[in-house]
Amino acid sequence: MKSEICVWRHDGAISVRLTCEGRVEAPNWCADGALLLNAEGRLWRLGPEADRLAPVDTGFATQLNNDHAPSPDGGHVAISDKVETGASCVYLVPVAGGTPRRVTRAVPSWMHGWSPDGRQVVHAGARGGGPVGIYLTDVETGEERCVTDAFDHADGPDFSSDGTWIWFNGERDGAVDIWRIRPDGTGEERMTDGPGVDWFPHPSPDGRHVVHLRYPPGTEGHPADRDVALWLMPQTGGAGREIARFRGGQGSLNVPCWAPDGSGFAFIRYPA
Known part of the structure; x- marks a missing residue:
């Protein structure tokens, strides 16, 4: 199979940044213009002018899933790996590569995003046989707390840039919609229906x-x-619109993907 690393811009144009053999997933857009991606259980970097992927050293963590995100200060990348624990666990590695430092005590934990101040990661997790929910974990102490309840499944969290909302997809009664909630677990709002x-x-x-x-x-x-399709909606709520349709799904848009200036975002499609 092939993977196309794509960039969408607000004029509606979609450009192919790179076409790769095999399955490449989950692009992050870094402050320097590079993209971070997952492939073959490893983390890879595509520099702003590069024409190929370069591996990022993640030490013993060589069974990464496609849940990763650079820290707001650009110094670290939070990754999800299962080598040490047998189930997905969140670690920090220097952005240039290095030895992972464990963040989440409980597993499974799937990394998704950061609080804007860089003090917490927001991730999905399953505890005690219960449903998957949204958790905040302090990156220094490892203390976590669940911010969702009463969902059959809650996943895919990402912070708004001002830190006032956590957006996520939540399932209730068989319907999977986009929701948002305050970081203290209050103010829950359904944003698509x-x-x-x-x-x-x-x-x-x-x-x-x-x-x-x-x-x-x-x-x-x-x-x-x-x-699948990509939809764009106002952050204040309201009707969205379809902006792209392609072959994809898991791996296309799992993690924070916007350019730092908001001019566009990266995603993956898998042409037949």
């Missing part, structure tokens, strides 16, 4: 938009290799 299955919301850094992935009605989970 339609027949599609909505996953992985990402607020833009300029506070204007949220991009998310939409599966066809009836889709279970977040599978790969499906006909």
Whole structure:
């Protein structure tokens, strides 16, 4: 198979940054213009002018899933790996590569985003046989707290740039929609309500938009290799609009993906 690393801009143009053999997933857009991606259980970097992926040293962590995100100060990358624990666990590594430092005590924990001040990571987790929920973990102490309840499944969290909201996809009574909630677990709001299955919301850094992935009605989970769409909606709420349609799904838009200036975002599609 092939993977196309794509960039969407606000004029509607989609450009292919690089085409790769095999499955490449989950682009982050770094402050220097580089993209961080996952492939073959490893972390890779695509420099602003590079024409190939370069591996990032993550030490013993060589079974990464596609949940990763650079810290707000650009000094570290939070990754999810299972080598040490047998289940997904969140670690920090220097952005240039190095030895991982464990952040989450409990597993499984799947990394998704950072608080704007860099003090906490927001991630999905499952505890004690319960459903997957949204957790905040202090990166220094490892103390965590769940900020969602009463969902059959909550996943894909990402902070707004002002830190006032955590956006996520939540399932209730078989419907998967985009929601947002305050970091203290209050103010829960449903932001989409339609027949599609909505996953992985990402607020833009300029506070204007949220991009998310939409599966066809009836889709279970977040599978790969499906006909999916990207939707853009106002960050204040309201009707969204479809901006792209392609073959993708799992791996296309899992993690924070916006350019730092909000001019566009990166995603992956998998041409037939």
